[in-house]
Amino acid sequence: MVDLLSVYFEQFTYAGIFVVLLLCGLGLPLPEETVIVAGGFLAYKGYTNLYMTMVVLVIGALTGDGIIYFLGRKWGDRVLGIKFLRTFLTKDKIRKTREYFDRYGDKAVFLARFFAGIRPVTFFMAGTMGMKSKKFLLMDGLASVISIPFNTALVYYLGADIEHLVLTLKRVNRTLILILCLICLLWLLYQQKKRYSPGQPSCPKE
Numbered sequence: 001m002v003d004l005l006s007v008y009f010e011q012f013t014y015a016g017i018f019v020v021l022l023l024c025g026l027g028l029p030l031p032e033e034t035v036i037v038a039g040g041f042l043a044y045k046g047y048t049n050l051y052m053t054m055v056v057l058v059i060g061a062l063t064g065d066g067i068i069y070f071l072g073r074k075w076g077d078r079v080l081g082i083k084f085l086r087t088f089l090t091k092d093k094i095r096k097t098r099e100y101f102d103r104y105g106d107k108a109v110f111l112a113r114f115f116a117g118i119r120p121v122t123f124f125m126a127g128t129m130g131m132k133s134k135k136f137l138l139m140d141g142l143a144s145v146i147s148i149p150f151n152t153a154l155v156y157y158l159g160a161d162i163e164h165l166v167l168t169l170k171r172v173n174r175t176l177i178l179i180l181c182l183i184c185l186l187w188l189l190y191q192q193k194k195r196y197s198p199g200q201p202s203c204p205k206e
Helices: 002-023 031-043 050-081 092-104 107-112 116-128 134-159 158-196
Strands: none
Touching: 002 031, 002 050, 031 050, 031 092, 031 116, 031 134, 031 158, 050 116, 050 134, 092 107, 092 116, 107 116, 116 134, 134 158
């Protein structure tokens, strides 16, 4: 997945990074962390500037988060009638998120930035529950400028190790595929031999 994103980002660079991360915030079934890893790796390879990549990643994430928040703020529970949004705004998740807000208050938005599975629901519920936009942008923005640059820089400075790891995993995957093919072939040969073995009793005549 990181390889595919890296190829895409090489073609569209900063615009590509922004669009994909924005879509992640809107519910695209792709973890933001994967996009951040791809962005950091792209900077390591020299296709983009590290600091500019960080800025674009933060802006893309905040834009997606903001759209989800304002959907909740403007239309509230009526948005749940949209089939696309119901895929990640389930009743169970909404109930748990309300409990989350009751426990942590506005800090729930800050904490949600560090946990991929609860981000969209938390940001939507922040709007639905009437959290002030300035408070939302402060909490989400503060968490974003901490987590995203840190993770991007981590990938950037570990780029050589990551590249080596990816190559190793590719070799391991090819080896596993060959082993599985060999096992399947041996099993088929065994079944054929067993079927036509002289000691195998013949079918009774009618």
